[in-house]
Amino acid sequence: MPAVSVDRLSKHFGGRHALKSVNLSIGEGEMVALIGASGSGKSTLIRHIAGLERADAGSGAARIFDRAIQENGRLATDARALRREVGVIFQQFNLVSRLPVIVNVLVGLLGRIPVWRGTLGLFTREEKQLARAALTRVGVGELAWQRASTLSGGQQQRAAIARALVQRARLLLADEPIASLDPASARRVMDTLATVCREDGITVIVSLHQVEYARLYCPRTIALRDGTVVFDGPSSALTNAFLTELYGEASEELILPDAPLTEPARVRAEPVILAGAAVAPA
Amino acid sequence: MTELTHHEGDTPFVAKRDWTRSAFNILVWGGLAVLLVWSWYPAEMDRWTYLFTDAGNMAEYASGFLSPSFSDLDYYLREMVLTVQIAVWGTALAVVLSVPFGILSSNNMAPWWIVQPVRRLMDAFRAINEIVFAVLFVVAVGLGPFAGVMALFVHTTGVLAKLFSEAVEAIDPRPVEGIRATGATKIQEIVYGVIPQVLPLWMSFSLYRFESNVRSATVLGLVGAGGIGQVLFESIRGFYYAETATLLIVIVITVTIVDLISQQLRRMVI
Numbered sequence: 001m002p003a004v005s006v007d008r009l010s011k012h013f014g015g016r017h018a019l020k021s022v023n024l025s026i027g028e029g030e031m032v033a034l035i036g037a038s039g040s041g042k043s044t045l046i047r048h049i050a051g052l053e054r055a056d057a058g059s060g061a062a063r064i065f066d067r068a069i070q071e072n073g074r075l076a077t078d079a080r081a082l083r084r085e086v087g088v089i090f091q092q093f094n095l096v097s098r099l100p101v102i103v104n105v106l107v108g109l110l111g112r113i114p115v116w117r118g119t120l121g122l123f124t125r126e127e128k129q130l131a132r133a134a135l136t137r138v139g140v141g142e143l144a145w146q147r148a149s150t151l152s153g154g155q156q157q158r159a160a161i162a163r164a165l166v167q168r169a170r171l172l173l174a175d176e177p178i179a180s181l182d183p184a185s186a187r188r189v190m191d192t193l194a195t196v197c198r199e200d201g202i203t204v205i206v207s208l209h210q211v212e213y214a215r216l217y218c219p220r221t222i223a224l225r226d227g228t229v230v231f232d233g234p235s236s237a238l239t240n241a242f243l244t245e246l247y248g249e250a251s252e253e254l255i256l257p258d259a260p261l262t263e264p265a266r267v268r269a270e271p272v273i274l275a276g277a278a279v280a281p282a
Numbered sequence: 283m284t285e286l287t288h289h290e291g292d293t294p295f296v297a298k299r300d301w302t303r304s305a306f307n308i309l310v311w312g313g314l315a316v317l318l319v320w321s322w323y324p325a326e327m328d329r330w331t332y333l334f335t336d337a338g339n340m341a342e343y344a345s346g347f348l349s350p351s352f353s354d355l356d357y358y359l360r361e362m363v364l365t366v367q368i369a370v371w372g373t374a375l376a377v378v379l380s381v382p383f384g385i386l387s388s389n390n391m392a393p394w395w396i397v398q399p400v401r402r403l404m405d406a407f408r409a410i411n412e413i414v415f416a417v418l419f420v421v422a423v424g425l426g427p428f429a430g431v432m433a434l435f436v437h438t439t440g441v442l443a444k445l446f447s448e449a450v451e452a453i454d455p456r457p458v459e460g461i462r463a464t465g466a467t468k469i470q471e472i473v474y475g476v477i478p479q480v481l482p483l484w485m486s487f488s489l490y491r492f493e494s495n496v497r498s499a500t501v502l503g504l505v506g507a508g509g510i511g512q513v514l515f516e517s518i519r520g521f522y523y524a525e526t527a528t529l530l531i532v533i534v535i536t537v538t539i540v541d542l543i544s545q546q547l548r549r550m551v552i
Binding site: 050052080081082083084086087088090092093094095096097098099103107108110111112115118119121160163167 | 460467469474478
């Protein structure tokens with residue numbers, strides 16, 4: 001049973017064709033990168049899978065664990081129940097900045113505890129311990145009672161992952177989770193995502209701007225261009241040369257000139273990509 | 283702008299453009315003048331001379347201020363406290379009701395077929411003055427403070443619901459989406475995503491309306507809806523200048539104290 005299957009999904013925003021009949025299938029426990037230049041449809045696709053956006057009428061379906069969250073441009077009636085299975089992490093963290101971190105994490109329980117108890121904020125001691133444990137696991141346990149707004153970007157992002165853990169999500173959709181973070185925080189967030197994928201068997205789909213992170217953390221990459229899937233396969237196949245072939249000029253946007261991560265030798269060996277960029281061979 | 287036109291180095295172009303501008307200015311100011319002349323006699327503005335010919339009456343009031351009578355002071359203070367108590371309940375009820383009404387009249391929270399009717403109802407609440415509501419409630423529930431509470435309650439609900447909804451429409455939608463993505467209900471989205479964002483503003487608005495309501499409550503007594511206004515009305519009608527002066531002093535001091543406290547509280551919540 002695939003964790004996610006997308007079948008002929010199309011979306012127009014006004015006159016712009018943001019998704020063009022996208023098909024894909026992602027197995028349970030996979031960690032998949034979604035790459036593409038800005039405007040290629042990564043976020044749009046993720047928001048459709050999460051049921052936060054509705055596709056065009058007459059287009060296909062997005063399914064999570066074989067249950068449609070939307071079909072033919074309409075949200076499923078049990079979309080709320082399905083969202084419980086899905087944790088979503090956003091570029092801008094989407095925590096409620098005035099609430100303590102632990103309350104932001106407890107929000108992850110809302111779909112699973114009785115509605116009246118969740119609405120009144122009556123969480124049990126066990127539930128609070130669960131939230132505290134999740135925060136400790138992602139490395140921000142000591143910040144539990146601080147206001148979310150006092151945390152750094154990377155800490156907020158990891159708190160958002162803790163929320164998904166508490167939610168017991170089986171699928172984690174991360175929409176550009178590291179785009180506004182410095183390299184060190186970005187690595188910690190990606191490490192955390194990889195850990196929950198490996199240890200908890202949570203399926204992770206992460207959209208990324210930089211292909212280096214995809215190559216390092218995700219065995220499989222799906223590449224989008226102008227709302228179409230242009231590549232779906234092993235991340236190792238995504239050489240810089242191949243990226244240039246896929247995206248032409250726009251590929252520069254996908255490659256960090258000061259790539260901190262993988263195989264620096266290979267990056268340097270392909271000066272075509274780096275033409276005009278700041279880094280020259282040492 | 284005017285300074286620029288008189289500048290020596292001006293080109294004819296600037297002068298020409300200023301012509302259309304001054305034509306517009308003449309129209310605006312001329313229109314205002316016509317409006318004022320048209321309203322002169324209906325508003326009985328020609329009676330302005332009485333300000334001087336009958337100034338003796340005013341002088342008597344003024345001298346009353348110099349020799350206020352404090353013999354009934356504790357009665358006045360009791361009435362003043364009652365006035366504040368009317369404002370407390372009128373505001374409290376309005377705040378409670380403005381939360382649902384404010385959310386239901388926010389475009390980002392409810393569909394238009396709910397927003398529009400709720401907004402029109404709030405417009406009506408707001409359009410009708412507290413005194414008018416007080417007269418209506420005196421008829422409905424009888425003379426006394428309760429009619430005043432109801433009058434403030436209805437009018438303030440109209441005002442606060444509008445202010446509350448403006449705050450709700452200005453929220454950051456992303457945290458709300460983050461909560462929706464966990465499978466929360468619509469109400470839970472509001473409790474965890476919307477209310478924390480708007481709470482400081484809501485509290486500030488509510489305190490400000492409480493200040494205004496203390497002021498409004500001092501005149502509700504004029505129509506028999508309780509509070510110090512009733513005493514004030516009687517003493518003015520009876521030409522008791524010294525007592526009137528004392529009442530006005532009590533009102534000014536109380537309103538000032540309430541304003542100061544509420545301002546301080548508002549500064550704390552924002």
